[in-house]
Amino acid sequence: MVQLRLIFLGxxxxxxxxxxxxxxxxxxxxxxxxxxxxxxxxxxxxxxxGIGFNRKTKIFITHFxxxxxxxxxxxxxxxxxxxxxxxxxxxxxxxxxxxxxxxxNYLKFELTYQVRIHGVKEGIVVKExxxxxKACPAEHxxxxxxxxxxxxxxxxxxxxxxxxxxxxxxxVLWSKLQDGESINLGDKMITPHQVLGPKKPGRKIGxxxxxxxxxxxxxxxxxxxxxIFDSTYGQExxxxxxxxxxxTAVEAAHVARDAGANLLILTHFSARYxxxxxxxxxxxxxxxxxxxxxDLSVVDVPYRDSYD
Amino acid sequence: MVQLRLIFLGxxxxxxxxxxxxxxxxxxxxxxxxxxxxxxxxxxxxxxxGIGFNRKTKIFITHFxxxxxxxxxxxxxxxxxxxxxxxxxxxxxxxxxxxxxxxxNYLKFELTYQVRIHGVKEGIVVKExxxxxKACPAEHxxxxxxxxxxxxxxxxxxxxxxxxxxxxxxxVLWSKLQDGESINLGDKMITPHQVLGPKKPGRKIGxxxxxxxxxxxxxxxxxxxxxIFDSTYGQExxxxxxxxxxxTAVEAAHVARDAGANLLILTHFSARYxxxxxxxxxxxxxxxxxxxxxDLSVVDVPYRDSYD
Numbered sequence: 001m002v003q004l005r006l007i008f009l010g011x012x013x014x015x016x017x018x019x020x021x022x023x024x025x026x027x028x029x030x031x032x033x034x035x036x037x038x039x040x041x042x043x044x045x046x047x048x049x050g051i052g053f054n055r056k057t058k059i060f061i062t063h064f065x066x067x068x069x070x071x072x073x074x075x076x077x078x079x080x081x082x083x084x085x086x087x088x089x090x091x092x093x094x095x096x097x098x099x100x101x102x103x104x105n106y107l108k109f110e111l112t113y114q115v116r117i118h119g120v121k122e123g124i125v126v127k128e129x130x131x132x133x134k135a136c137p138a139e140h141x142x143x144x145x146x147x148x149x150x151x152x153x154x155x156x157x158x159x160x161x162x163x164x165x166x167x168x169x170x171x172v173l174w175s176k177l178q179d180g181e182s183i184n185l186g187d188k189m190i191t192p193h194q195v196l197g198p199k200k201p202g203r204k205i206g207x208x209x210x211x212x213x214x215x216x217x218x219x220x221x222x223x224x225x226x227x228i229f230d231s232t233y234g235q236e237x238x239x240x241x242x243x244x245x246x247x248t249a250v251e252a253a254h255v256a257r258d259a260g261a262n263l264l265i266l267t268h269f270s271a272r273y274x275x276x277x278x279x280x281x282x283x284x285x286x287x288x289x290x291x292x293x294x295d296l297s298v299v300d301v302p303y304r305d306s307y308d
Numbered sequence: 309m310v311q312l313r314l315i316f317l318g319x320x321x322x323x324x325x326x327x328x329x330x331x332x333x334x335x336x337x338x339x340x341x342x343x344x345x346x347x348x349x350x351x352x353x354x355x356x357x358g359i360g361f362n363r364k365t366k367i368f369i370t371h372f373x374x375x376x377x378x379x380x381x382x383x384x385x386x387x388x389x390x391x392x393x394x395x396x397x398x399x400x401x402x403x404x405x406x407x408x409x410x411x412x413n414y415l416k417f418e419l420t421y422q423v424r425i426h427g428v429k430e431g432i433v434v435k436e437x438x439x440x441x442k443a444c445p446a447e448h449x450x451x452x453x454x455x456x457x458x459x460x461x462x463x464x465x466x467x468x469x470x471x472x473x474x475x476x477x478x479x480v481l482w483s484k485l486q487d488g489e490s491i492n493l494g495d496k497m498i499t500p501h502q503v504l505g506p507k508k509p510g511r512k513i514g515x516x517x518x519x520x521x522x523x524x525x526x527x528x529x530x531x532x533x534x535x536i537f538d539s540t541y542g543q544e545x546x547x548x549x550x551x552x553x554x555x556t557a558v559e560a561a562h563v564a565r566d567a568g569a570n571l572l573i574l575t576h577f578s579a580r581y582x583x584x585x586x587x588x589x590x591x592x593x594x595x596x597x598x599x600x601x602x603d604l605s606v607v608d609v610p611y612r613d614s615y616d
Binding site for chain 1: 322323325330348349352355356372373374375379382386389390406407410416417450
């Protein structure tokens with residue numbers, strides 16, 4: 001069991017408000033931090049959330065608008081000031097290395113750790129032992145990627161009576177089978193599927209970046225446990241959403257419904273909404289499970305037993 | 309009478325804390341904003357302080373370390389988002405234009421207003437009708453300037469009885485004399501000094517930037533009403549202050565005392581000080597009038613009748 005915790009570090013679009021910082025979403029997966037976007041002020045929000053600067057960390061940038069990326073600079077500087085020693089991986093649209101290198105040199109960050117910069121293309125961006133992160137082009141005024149964190153399937157339920165029937169003694173061999181390894185018992189090979197139920201799904205978290213809604217994103221986010229989606233406007237500003245290549249809450253809900261997602265979390269609100277309950281109400285007419293992110297709100301994502 | 313209000317937007321050195329944002333000091337002089345440094349998060353602190361983004365504004369940068377200048381980018385972007393129409397003047401060490409232009413282009417700010425960038429050299433940086441801003445090299449690991457806001461002298465007290473003795477009738481001619489203009493009365497010229505007491509001093513506010521203390525700065529800040537000075541460390545870290553080219557609270561107090569300043573305001577505290585009262589106590593042994601800045605604290609600076 002690995003804990004998967006979403007912490008909303010900034011939930012305002014374009015300009016900050018007194019209540020909302022600029023865009024950033026932290027996913028703590030076990031001890032690892034996956035940070036999606038880093039608007040100005042993100043490092044201070046990380047402090048407030050107690051996240052820390054010396055974890056194993058990957059930072060994903062959706063696109064190069066200032067309100068999504070300026071905070072990266074302060075994070076880099078602070079990690080150096082605090083003598084970070086672990087490498088830092090940063091993923092973003094091609095060209096991100098220029099921005100980081102120019103400013104690191106200009107502002108003399110004197111980095112104490114390795115920064116590994118990865119240009120993102122559609123497809124698998126990160127492949128770890130038990131999860132991947134995928135990117136899909138979003139639809140905005142500049143190159144922009146939506147991301148999907150997708151955990152590997154987990155082994156099914158272990159049936160001890162089947163193991164005993166097959167003559168496997170309780171102990172280390174059970175653990176191996178539970179972890180999905182085949183074992184040899186005398187001249188017999190026992191495979192995990194002989195003693196385990198069907199595999200159980202890992203969790204999927206989708207993050208839209210700034211975008212118009214579209215069928216490609218619905219497909220990309222298929223069966224996600226949580227979709228965190230651009231909800232800059234309410235229905236009354238549908239035209240503005242089209243014009244500025246953002247989404248309304250209702251449009252976000254359509255993506256979530258078409259994707260068959262469980263929970264939709266609205267974020268990236270226009271500064272005009274100090275109260276977002278109306279946006280949630282609008283989205284609830286389309287999708288049954290919707291919440292609005294607020295700064296420093298926390299959502300723990302449980303495992304599902306199956307996708308049905 | 310022009311109001312002169314200091315608002316401390318950020319008072320932490322190097323890295324922010326939960327309580328303290330990175331460096332920025334706002335001086336509201338009448339309707340005009342003079343902003344000294346703009347660490348990350350400054351725009352949100354401006355919102356909290358109710359300062360607004362469409363005033364007549366001058367921004368002064370002391371030096372190009374990230375914690376003093378990254379917030380400039382968000383201010384530029386937000387001013388564009390809010391359709392600022394007034395030109396913006398930015399002053400800083402030579403090379404500042406490169407930083408602004410690179411990032412404005414990279415992040416596509418689409419500025420709606422003119423940005424006038426001024427490279428700073430020692431001496432008078434700004435000359436307005438009723439004040440100047442001067443720069444003096446500070447002593448830090450990179451090129452760094454201390455600034456002094458110096459108001460022009462104000463006309464002395466008006467003596468109506470002298471005006472009447474000289475035959476000047478009450479009315480518009482009195483106002484002209486009070487404003488420092490000479491007038492013609494028949495074939496006689498009457499000069500202001502015939503009806504006014506000695507001139508009264510304008511106010512002087514000194515801002516140190518990151519620096520070691522030194523006699524040159526004491527001289528630069530001579531007779532200041534307020535000196536806002538680097539106070540990164542307490543006396544127990546005198547060596548660190550030397551090593552990293554910052555100042556202790558006591559060193560700041562020596563500068564204030566040598567300058568004959570009235571009030572010393574300590575700021576730019578190391579993140580290790582959640583309580584700064586000990587630093588104030590240390591400084592009070594050297595200079596009689598000391599306070600510690602905290603985020604969003606406000607100090608209104610009164611006129612003095614004379615420098616004696």
